[in-house]
Amino acid sequence: MGGGIAAYKACEVLRGLTETGHDVRVVPTEAALNFVGAATFEALSGHPVHTGVFTEVPEVQHVRIGKEADLVLVVPATANLLAKAAHGLADDLLTNTLLTARCPIAFFPAMHTEMWEHPATRDNVALLRSRGLVVTEPAAGRLTGKDTGKGRLADPADIVDLARLLLAQPDALRRDLEGVRIVVSAGGTREPLDPVRYLGNRSSGKQGYALARVAAQRGAEVTLVAGHTVTLPDPAGVVVQHISTAEELRQAMHMAAKTADVVVMAAAVADFRPAEFAASKIKKSDDHPDPTITLERNADILVELVSNRTPGQVIVGFAAETGDAQGSVLDHGRAKLKRKSSDLLVVNAVGDGKAFGMEDNGGWLLAADGTERSIPFGAKAQLAASVWDAVVGFLKDRASLDRGK
Numbered sequence: 435m436g437g438g439i440a441a442y443k444a445c446e447v448l449r450g451l452t453e454t455g456h457d458v459r460v461v462p463t464e465a466a467l468n469f470v471g472a473a474t475f476e477a478l479s480g481h482p483v484h485t486g487v488f489t490e491v492p493e494v495q496h497v498r499i500g501k502e503a504d505l506v507l508v509v510p511a512t513a514n515l516l517a518k519a520a521h522g523l524a525d526d527l528l529t530n531t532l533l534t535a536r537c538p539i540a541f542f543p544a545m546h547t548e549m550w551e552h553p554a555t556r557d558n559v560a561l562l563r564s565r566g567l568v569v570t571e572p573a574a575g576r577l578t579g580k581d582t583g584k585g586r587l588a589d590p591a592d593i594v595d596l597a598r599l600l601l602a603q604p605d606a607l608r609r610d611l612e613g614v615r616i617v618v619s620a621g622g623t624r625e626p627l628d629p630v631r632y633l634g635n636r637s638s639g640k641q642g643y644a645l646a647r648v649a650a651q652r653g654a655e656v657t658l659v660a661g662h663t664v665t666l667p668d669p670a671g672v673v674v675q676h677i678s679t680a681e682e683l684r685q686a687m688h689m690a691a692k693t694a695d696v697v698v699m700a701a702a703v704a705d706f707r708p709a710e711f712a713a714s715k716i717k718k719s720d721d722h723p724d725p726t727i728t729l730e731r732n733a734d735i736l737v738e739l740v741s742n743r744t745p746g747q748v749i750v751g752f753a754a755e756t757g758d759a760q761g762s763v764l765d766h767g768r769a770k771l772k773r774k775s776s777d778l779l780v781v782n783a784v785g786d787g788k789a790f791g792m793e794d795n796g797g798w799l800l801a802a803d804g805t806e807r808s809i810p811f812g813a814k815a816q817l818a819a820s821v822w823d824a825v826v827g828f829l830k831d832r833a834s835l836d837r838g839k
Contacts, residue, residue, distance in 0.1 A: 435528070436512035437465020438587075439578050440544035444509045445470060446590035448478045451597060459499055461485075461528045463515070487527055499527070500534030505601050508532075510544030510587050513555050516569070520558035538604045540568035542593055547583030568607045570596070570651050571671030588670040592647055599648070599815040606819040610826050612653035617690040618646045619701035619735075621661035623680040627727065628712035637702035639663030641752075641782075641795055644814040645698055646672045649822055657694075659686045661701050680704050680732040691739055691747070696825055698750040699736045700780075707732055740775050748828045750821060751776040755783060764798055771800050778802070778824055780809075780817070799824055 435444050441462075451458050460475040464485050472483040500506070508515060508528075515528075519541070524530045532539060541562065549555060550572060559569045573586040588596075599606045620642020624632040643666050646658040650671035658674045660666075661683060668674045675690075677683045680703050691697045706729040716725055736751045743749060753770045755763040767781030782797040796811030799820060809820050 435460065435462040435466045436508065436510050436515040436544075437463050437468060438510045438512045438544050439469060440510040440587035441466045441469040443587055443590050445474060445478060447507070447509050447593050447597075448475065450590060450594035452478065452480075454594070454598065456601075459503075461499060461531055463526055463528055485527055487530055489527075497530070497534045500531040501536065503531075503535055503537050505537055505597060506531065506535045506539040507593070507597055508539070508541045509593060511541035511569070512543075513545045513549045513552070516541060516543065516555060516558045516562065519567075520561045538568065538600050540570065540596070540600060540607070542570050542588055543572045543585070544587035545572075545585045546577055546581060547585045550585040563609060568600070568651075570607070573668070573670035575668075586670075589667040592667065592669060595644065595647070595813060595815045596651065598813045599819060602812060602816055603819055606648070606816075607651045609653040611649055611822065614649075614654045614696060614829065615657075615694045616646075616649050616654045616696045616698065617657045617659065617687065617694045618642055618649070618698040619659045619661070619683060619687055620646065621663040622702045623661045623683055623704045624678055625680065625704050625707035625732075626711055627708045628714065628716050630715050633704055633707065633729075634662065635702045635704065637661070637663070639666055639701075640793070641814045641817065642698075642700035643669055644818040645700055645821060648815055648818040652822060654696075657690050659683060659690060659701070680707065680735070684733055684735045684738070687735055687739060688742065691742070692744070694744075694747065695829070696748045696750070697739055697743075698752075698821070699739065699776075700750075700752045702754065703735055704732055706730065734774075736774050736776060746832050748778075748825055748832075749776045750778040750780065750825065753779055753781045755781060757783075767798060767800055771802070776802070777828055778821070780821060 435441055448458055458479050459481050460479050460483050462485055475483045518529050519532050524533050562569050572584055573588050574584040575586040576582050577585055621639030622635045622637035624634045626632045646656050647669035650656045656672045658672050660674055660676050675686055677686050709728040709730045740749055751774050753767050755766040757763050763783045771779040779800045780797060794812055795814045795817045796809050798806055798808050800806050809817050
């Protein structure tokens with residue numbers, strides 16, 4: 435943990451990891467303890483906290499901690515720490531640990547915009563990434579004092595989410611989407627009935643946000659078109675456009691798709707909307723019959739995007755399904771892929787505590803060439819990584835075809 439004002443957020447990361455069953459050792463710099471005291475980290479982690487190599491010398495901490503770790507997170511990673519790590523300096527327990535660790539190491543930067551954009555920092559980030567270390571993109575927002583800009587520490591919940599992903603799949607944040615332009619939709623739409631009521635659904639937006647978050651950390655230029663969600667922070671490194679209705683989503687997706695290499699429709703779009711909007715609240719009345727609400731169909735945005743796709747564009751759809759007398763979840767997913775004609779379709783079973791609003795997800799990944807594979811139940815970031823793995827395969831295949839022409 436580096437010595438920046440964002441050090442206080444490391445407490446939330448620590449709690450999030452310990453509450454999910456992980457054993458966490460905190461190794462701060464001396465500067466970090468100016469922001470958060472050692473007692474706080476000891477209470478939250480259940481382990482003693484040291485900064486130097488001359489404590490508990492018989493335990494050889496400066497070697498043992500790194501060698502025993504399954505994952506090292508540097509939260510926050512200051513410009514100073516990135517520089518030390520890039521050039522192999524080891525003048526305290528943390529930097530020694532970085533040299534001895536043989537597990538994945540992930541840096542979560544936090545600094546002023548000018549420091550993040552400085553050529554020295556950019557060179558250090560590039561050097562660390564070239565060695566296979568993960569240096570995530572910081573968020574944009576309020577910094578120290580009145581300043582705002584890129585350099586804000588990613589949201590603690592997002593850091594915990596990415597940590598779980600790296601523990602499950604150490605190479606999940608490799609930079610294989612560098613320069614790829616991606617648009618992702620997420621969340622539910624709301625179709626207004628009157629000034630206080632609407633037709634909507636139970637989508638939380640968490641899966642779409644996970645897709646955007648992971649893609650950005652794999653190097654993509656990501657635009658997230660977000661409908662209504664549970665309270666979710668904007669993912670670090672992602673441009674977010676908020677919408678409300680299905681028609682607003684339709685317009686935003688068509689506009690963003692014009693320049694996108696990959697389009698992902700993860701939003702839960704309302705199939706129908708009220709045919710008429712009541713200008714004033716619809717009242718209950720014992721003197722009049724209950725109102726009849728006439729519905730009209732919303733456009734199928736995924737089908738439109740497929741019809742209007744640009745050459746080489748990869749399109750991914752999502753299908754939230756339940757089994758019924760006509761077929762299983764997978765049967766309905768296969769039929770939907772045929773109707774929609776997307777390159778990939780992610781099929782989720784929903785209902786009874788599945789998918790909507792949950793932290794974990796699973797399902798099947800169906801491809802237009804007929805291949806199918808199951809996605810094991812796990813964190814939504816893991817499902818996102820599986821989707822991007824498949825997308826990278828499509829992009830490589832299409833690049834090979836273009837070179838062969």
